[in-house]
Amino acid sequence: FLNSIKCYGFPNHELHLKVGTPVMLLRNIDHSIGLCNGTRLVITKLFTHMFECKILTGSNGGHK
Secondary structure (H helix, E strand, O other): OOHHHOOOOOOOOOOOOOOEEEOOOOOOHHHHOOOOOOOEEEEEEEOOOOEEEOOOOOOOOOOO
């Protein structure tokens, strides 16, 4: 969606991530394993179109 927005004078949308970067979920994915809105994670591996994270908060902290 963000790549489809074109505004004169603004660069195209790009997201640069690195291993070790903390991130926060903005949507509920799977409440039973603690992946809900506001969950803090840290990036552990980067792939072409996805990344792997470790959960930092909640009862499932430490799980990938």
